[in-house]
Amino acid sequence: MKKCIYCGAEVHESSVVDFCEKCGVNVFGRKMFNTILQRMNDARESGDII
Secondary structure, three states: OEEOOOOOOEEOOOOOOOOOHHHHHHHHOHHHHHHHHHHHHHHHHOOOOO
16 A cells, blocks of 8 residues: 555545545545546546556
8 A cells, every 4th residue: 555645544545636626625636636537537547657
């Protein structure tokens, strides 16, 4: 498991971001957080990121 860069909580290894949902929403807001996740997942699926 990796750790959230903001609070240190555990983040699932397959997560495309290095922060937990709680911190992601607090930092970016729900709408931007969801957009970040969607675009990061799309990038992973297209092979742009590992």
